[in-house]
Amino acid sequence: MKNGLLFDFTVDKTTKTVFITREFDAGLSLVWDAFIKPEILDQWVAPKPWVSKTKFMDFKVGGRRFYAMVSPEGQERWAIQKYTSISPKTNFKYLNAFADKDENPELPGSDWDFNFSEQNGKTKVIITIYNESLDRLEKMIEMGFREGYAMSMKNLEELLATLSQSR
């Protein structure tokens, strides 16, 4: 199903900007809905085995989505997205920040920009993330891939051990 669909991921480390482009085999309206309707978002936005739980979502400029990624053990990681600009079926932007369960954001957040365009029945989504920090990436990675995270911590340990031996 994913065959032949464009996927591009690049990071400009010096400007802390992440560029993600992905094509989907569906029309613009459907793909747009998948990004702005909580009941659809919750079906795909958490990398399994985590699940996404949207507590509330008010898709309008100034409105917010408050949601949690929930681990199989029931651990909750909250985040807030505040919509700063919306052009229906073309573009929307939000400010993304991790938060505690009482909606207190951990500022500063990162700025996300989503662009949608349809061609030949396929929809291209271009996501640009500004002002991303390594700390936040680490957090997302931890949320998404606990095993991968554990592995890289092990790599880091080994790296540090090698470095201290070579001193």
Added chain:
Amino acid sequence: MKQDIFQAIADPTRRAILTLIAIQALTPNAMAEKFDMSRQAVSKHIKVLQECKLIKPEPSGREIYYYFNPKKMQEIDNWLAQFRKIWETQFNQLDKVLSTLKKQKK
């Protein structure tokens, strides 16, 4: 709080320092000379770079030489590869959701 690597390399002078010492290890005095900066200014940059382990000091006699640490750069790339993987997983899930929704509409 520990230094953010992105922050460390976001500064043009620090990038220039990294580029320079990737070729040849340098003392703080030599860096100050090359960049026409005060010793104090150089020390600040060195502190940031060293805190996130992008450079490492190596004493030689009375001088300290700073070396580039390519492994740390590699580490950033490894982190990013995982981040990419998360997106890949999410999008593959979305593919399935979209295909289900498309069938429902028909």
